[in-house]
Amino acid sequence: MPRVTQSDLQAYLDEALAPEQMAAVEAELRKKPELLKQLAAINARRDAGVHSVGEIWRRQRLSCPTRDQLGSHLLGALSAEQADYIQFHVETIGCRLCQANIEDLRRQQEETAETVKTRRTKYFQSTAGHLRKKS
Amino acid sequence: MTTPDADSLLIERIRRGESDAWNDLIERYEGRLLAFVESRLGRRGPSEDIVQESFLGFLNSLPNYDGRRPLEGYLFSICAYKLTDHLRREGRRPAVPLASSADSSETWEIAGSARQASSIARSGERKSLEEKAIAEALGDQIARWRERGDWTKLKCSELLFVRGWANKDVADSLGLSEQQVANYKFDFIARLRTLITRSEVSADVFPELYDSEEAK
Numbered sequence: 535m536p537r538v539t540q541s542d543l544q545a546y547l548d549e550a551l552a553p554e555q556m557a558a559v560e561a562e563l564r565k566k567p568e569l570l571k572q573l574a575a576i577n578a579r580r581d582a583g584v585h586s587v588g589e590i591w592r593r594q595r596l597s598c599p600t601r602d603q604l605g606s607h608l609l610g611a612l613s614a615e616q617a618d619y620i621q622f623h624v625e626t627i628g629c630r631l632c633q634a635n636i637e638d639l640r641r642q643q644e645e646t647a648e649t650v651k652t653r654r655t656k657y658f659q660s661t662a663g664h665l666r667k668k669s
Numbered sequence: 670m671t672t673p674d675a676d677s678l679l680i681e682r683i684r685r686g687e688s689d690a691w692n693d694l695i696e697r698y699e700g701r702l703l704a705f706v707e708s709r710l711g712r713r714g715p716s717e718d719i720v721q722e723s724f725l726g727f728l729n730s731l732p733n734y735d736g737r738r739p740l741e742g743y744l745f746s747i748c749a750y751k752l753t754d755h756l757r758r759e760g761r762r763p764a765v766p767l768a769s770s771a772d773s774s775e776t777w778e779i780a781g782s783a784r785q786a787s788s789i790a791r792s793g794e795r796k797s798l799e800e801k802a803i804a805e806a807l808g809d810q811i812a813r814w815r816e817r818g819d820w821t822k823l824k825c826s827e828l829l830f831v832r833g834w835a836n837k838d839v840a841d842s843l844g845l846s847e848q849q850v851a852n853y854k855f856d857f858i859a860r861l862r863t864l865i866t867r868s869e870v871s872a873d874v875f876p877e878l879y880d881s882e883e884a885k
Contacts, residue, residue, distance in 0.1 A: 539832060539833035539834065540833050541831060541832055541833025542832070542833060545777055547765065548746075548749060549709075549749035549750075549752055549753050550710075553708045553709050556709060560761065560763075561761065563763055568717070570763060570765060573765040574765055579764060581683060583795070583796050584687070584874050584875075584876065585796075585800060585803065585872055585875055586877060587803070587807070587830045587873050587878065588830040588831045588832075588833060588875065590800055590803055590807065591807060591827070591830060592806040592831050592832050593742075593800075594800075594807075594808070595739075595742060596804060596807050596808050596811050597811050597823065597827060603840065612741070614803050615818060615820055617730070618820070619820050619824070622824055623827070625830070626824075626832075626842065627827055627831055627832060628832075629707065630702075630705065630708070631741075631742075631745055633704075633708065634701045634702070634704040634705035634708065634745075635701050635704075636698035636787070637701075637704035637708065638701040638703070638704045641704065642700065642702060650700075653697060653703075653717065653736060654692075654695055654696055654788050656717070656722055657687075657695045657720065657724055658691065658695055658746065659719065660721055660725075661691070661695075661724045661725050661728060662688050662691055662692075664725060664728045665683070665686050665727070665728060666693050667874070
């Protein structure tokens with residue numbers, strides 16, 4: 535794998551790298567504190583209104599498969615070319631959001647309905663009180 | 670599949686205070702948000718807490734939410750913010766110094782034009798319009814590659830621009846020659862420059878497309 539790139543640092547700031555890449559950046563940051571200045575410089579460029587093609591591509595999710603396509607991929611229902619691209623996008627690019635969607639789709643087959651219901655009820659009960667107040 | 674329209678209707682209902690709609694949103698998105706956080710934290714309890722905070726954050730930000738923005742991406746961005754905050758408190762993530770406190774030698778300037786960054790400071794609205802114009806152009810290009818089955822060009826450009834890999838690493842990864850990668854990069858940059866000119870977006874805000882060797 536190539537060293538930590540400028541694009542990796544940009545994505546690191548947005549918590550957008552795959553977990554192992556995030557860990558790799560953090561390991562580099564511990565070894566080379568001067569990388570913090572690079573992160574600050576990226577923030578400065580953003581503040582100045584400078585764009586990066588990679589940042590736009592990633593943020594706008596321009597090549598992300600749809601959730602339906604990810605589901606079809608898990609079922610092995612896509613063409614070889616589409617499946618190959620999704621594997622590339624998820625593993626080599628390390629798209630964190632597509633990884634999360636795939637993991638969620640996998641878990642839907644594994645988790646019990648009771649576990650999911652308990653969790654969702656907790657989220658609902660702890661937030662619904664803010665619903666009307668904020669609307 | 671959840672369409673943007675379906676999400677817009679859901680948001681409208683949540684804005685009216687309909688608890689069923691809020692429950693629907695939680696059911697639709699909590700699993701992927703939890704997977705996102707847990708992949709980094711590795712612990713279920715704190716991960717669930719962060720997802721919970723994210724939902725709360727979403728409700729708090731609802732009056733300012735622009736319904737044209739994809740809901741999933743918006744929820745992920747709130748979640749990423751909450752996760753970052755958590756990791757910082759745990760000491761796993763360093764605090765990045767503010768740009769203004771960075772060493773002055775690191776102060777960003779547009780290469781080759783000797784203009785200070787501040788001279789092109791733009792409003793948030795202006796930046797959004799520029800980003801939208803370029804995202805549409807990029808999206809069209811990606812759709813064309815897909816239609817034509819140009820998967821190699823898509824992969825090559827994604828590695829070069831999204832991951833920022835060097836030509837040699839891209840060539841090794843995709844089984845291409847460095848010359849092929851350089852050619853693809855040249856073509857892609859040329860295409861983007863044309864699109865930027867057509868969109869009437871200032872070249873100054875995309876220095877990577879004008880300063881790299883391939884762009885010359």
